[in-house]
Amino acid sequence: MTNRTDPAGKARPGTILGIETGSRGLSVAILKDARPLAREAARSDHGQATMLMPMIERVRAAAGLGYAELDRIAVAAGPGSFTGLRVGLAAALGLALASGVPAVGISSFHAAAGGVERWAGARLIVVLDSRRDEPFVAELGGDADFLRTPSVMSVAALDALVESAAPVLLCGDAPALERYRARDGIRVQMRAADAADVARLAADPERRFDLPPKPVYIRPPDVTMPKPA
Incomplete structure (x- = not known):
């Protein structure tokens, strides 16, 4: 060493x-x-x-x-x-x-967001697979700081967060992310x-x-x- x-x-x-x-x-x-x-x-x-x-x-x-x-x-x-x-x-x-x-x-x-190509002006929300219907969710700032306490979130609550956050970049490996593809003001990068x-x-x-x-x-x-x- x-x-x-x-x-x-x-x-x-x-x-x-x-x-x-x-x-x-x-x-x-x-x-x-x-x-x-x-x-x-x-x-x-x-x-x-x-x-x-x-x-x-x-x-x-x-x-x-x-x-x-x-x-x-x-x-x-x-x-x-x-x-x-x-x-x-x-x-x-x-x-x-x-x-x-x-x-x-x-x-x-941080690791899931580490290779993501940022979208100028968009909020970054990381959504990780929890093996349940409620994924792990965190929002990261420009310096990779946590803008909200990471939490377990229902899909309905995630829908509300994403809709209120647009434009938003979503990344992670949660299956729930597939529901946001092709929506205006939302970009999805699936990556673990x-x-x-x-x-x-x-x-x-x-x-x-x-x-x-x-x-x-x-x-x-x-x-x-x-x-x-």
Whole structure:
């Protein structure tokens, strides 16, 4: 691991491993000084726990790097699939512990919007798949700040928000976004969070997107705790 800073004291991009497992699939990427070295992705709703570590190892080998040569390990922290998020975060924390490389979380809202071509004058609303009829919704400002608290929203409430926000750019991977295609004043870019965007955001010199490597759920996990004996 290296300690890269510029004369002003800001962090340089460095070499970053990105991990994304909260969408309907998983992806892994390594960027060095903002340039992609290797990436792999797979579409799967299940099996991330068995697929992720071999994928990370293939990407690392393709990039020709050892884990200790990384500067950061970045992982999408959510919201998204509860099981998928836990798999990605556990892998990132385990690799960080073994290598001494710091791990950082990145919002899945920011990652999904990371490669979007902005529409001048339009509000940006990110709508992520929650596996239910109520998607995860957040509005981002010009500096990628949250203009409203991210929330779970019914389709009816989302309709009202979108209609009031026009002109509006919608992005994300929620199936509900398909209903807004071909509507006046609305543009839709279907895209899930991706490991390459996670890594790129983690390279921000001002560390604006850094989160603790912990899951961001928004709504409670679908977990039933065992009853006391």
